[in-house]
Amino acid sequence: MLKYAMIGGGPGAFVGGIHRRALALNGQAKLVAGCFSRDLEKSRAIGAKLGLDEDRLYATPEEMTRLEAGDIDFAVVVTSNEAHYPNVKTCLENGINVMCDKPFTHTSEQAQELVALAKEKELILAVSYTYAGYPMIRQAREMVARGDLGEIRFINCEYPQGWLAEMLETTGHIQATWRADPKRSGGVLSLGDVGTHIEYLVPFITGLSMTKLAARLDTLVEGRELDDNGTILTEYDSGARGMYWYSQAATGTVNGLKIRIFGDKGGMEWFQEDPDNLHYMPLGEPAQKIMRGSPEMLPGAMGYSHTPPGHPEGWLMAFANIYTAFCATIEHGDAPDFPTGEDGLRGVRFIEACLESSRNGTTWVDLE
Numbered sequence: 001m002l003k004y005a006m007i008g009g010g011p012g013a014f015v016g017g018i019h020r021r022a023l024a025l026n027g028q029a030k031l032v033a034g035c036f037s038r039d040l041e042k043s044r045a046i047g048a049k050l051g052l053d054e055d056r057l058y059a060t061p062e063e064m065t066r067l068e069a070g071d072i073d074f075a076v077v078v079t080s081n082e083a084h085y086p087n088v089k090t091c092l093e094n095g096i097n098v099m100c101d102k103p104f105t106h107t108s109e110q111a112q113e114l115v116a117l118a119k120e121k122e123l124i125l126a127v128s129y130t131y132a133g134y135p136m137i138r139q140a141r142e143m144v145a146r147g148d149l150g151e152i153r154f155i156n157c158e159y160p161q162g163w164l165a166e167m168l169e170t171t172g173h174i175q176a177t178w179r180a181d182p183k184r185s186g187g188v189l190s191l192g193d194v195g196t197h198i199e200y201l202v203p204f205i206t207g208l209s210m211t212k213l214a215a216r217l218d219t220l221v222e223g224r225e226l227d228d229n230g231t232i233l234t235e236y237d238s239g240a241r242g243m244y245w246y247s248q249a250a251t252g253t254v255n256g257l258k259i260r261i262f263g264d265k266g267g268m269e270w271f272q273e274d275p276d277n278l279h280y281m282p283l284g285e286p287a288q289k290i291m292r293g294s295p296e297m298l299p300g301a302m303g304y305s306h307t308p309p310g311h312p313e314g315w316l317m318a319f320a321n322i323y324t325a326f327c328a329t330i331e332h333g334d335a336p337d338f339p340t341g342e343d344g345l346r347g348v349r350f351i352e353a354c355l356e357s358s359r360n361g362t363t364w365v366d367l368e
């Protein structure tokens with residue numbers, strides 16, 4: 001079994017516990033050390049619950065990475081955004097492979113530096129864009145590659161959430177407070193939190209590269225400083241076009257990530273709240289609902305499915321699938337089949353381009 005340490009994921013934290021559960025699901029790695037909070041007492045409280053040795057609970061990530069370097073196979077960075085860059089850096093400098101949550105860093109310079117450092121040190125650097133772990137996203141990817149949609153013409157994606165439809169950040173809500181603070185979130189709120197998931201998934205599924213975008217970032221909730229809603233027009237290297245909408249002020253919605261891709265031979269739709277079904281609409285033929293685990297699934301995607309159709313899998317399993325691939329690369333040197341530091345860098349460049357466009361009145365911005 002591989003051994004890992006966690007940075008972040010302390011008492012009351014959201015996603016750290018999800019990473020721990022996901023890693024426990026696939027049984028490939030054991031948590032052995034942690035700096036779960038900047039407050040050692042809080043780290044100790046979580047560490048005790050998780051059954052960790054007290055001498056492997058650390059006051060700072062720097063101390064932990066220095067002392068644990070020889071004994072752990074990787075570290076998981078699940079802090080608020082402002083602490084990604086310094087913590088990934090200390091891991092890499094100490095020779096430790098890293099899984100970092102998204103958005104990767106505050107600036108593309110920081111992301112570039114980390115990608116270069118990982119390369120120089122021959123370390124594995126991953127960014128947990130969770131949705132790439134869904135079997136039906138893999139199915140969509142394989143079907144596009146097989147040509148089932150033909151030439152892609154248009155991509156329409158949305159990710160609405162409603163939990164920030166009011167000023168939660170002034171109530172002491174842990175997750176809302178740092179997300180709404182420009183210095184901690186990285187200058188964007190919902191674009192970094194949910195918009196980047198769309199940015200990652202589109203090229204993952206279609207193989208297309210975005211060449212330009214025009215974005216309008218909105219603040220719908222009065223009193224808020226950063227974006228809580230945004231609309232982005234996109235163009236890709238093939239000439240295909242797209243439109244993304246993300247929001248955390250879409251009252252009443254929860255995790256409504258929806259992807260629609262339309263080509264000259266067919267279209268497809270996938271909805272995160274119904275993740276085991278992929279809808280395929282071939283031109284001139286009846287629409288099909290492809291169920292996870294069914295014989296219609298293609299071999300690569302089937303490898304990501306673990307229960308028979310009708311026994312639902314979900315978000316936790318998608319997380320676990322990302323880790324299965326990550327651990328396989330660490331353990332056996334398998335080719336990376338998970339989102340990498342380069343993907344994280346592209347995500348940060350996307351954020352920067354959206355900000356530039358929006359500030360200039362929704363002008364078109366070219367991407368490299």
Ligand SMILES: NC(=O)c1ccc[n+]([C@@H]2O[C@H](COP(=O)([O-])OP(=O)(O)OC[C@H]3O[C@@H](n4cnc5c(N)ncnc54)[C@H](O)[C@@H]3O)[C@@H](O)[C@H]2O)c1
Nearest residue numbers: 008009010013014015036037038078079080083101102130
């Ligand atoms: N992949 C996904 O689908 C997904 C989902 C939710 C959140 N996220 C990302 O995960 C990250 C964490 O989000 P969250 O909602 O869990 O935040 P959170 O506020 O709930 O948890 C952050 C934790 O990090 C700890 N922390 C902060 N700085 C630290 C430091 N320097 N050293 C040690 N611990 C430190 C905090 O004490 C806290 O326990 C964010 O980057 C967020 O964007 C990703």
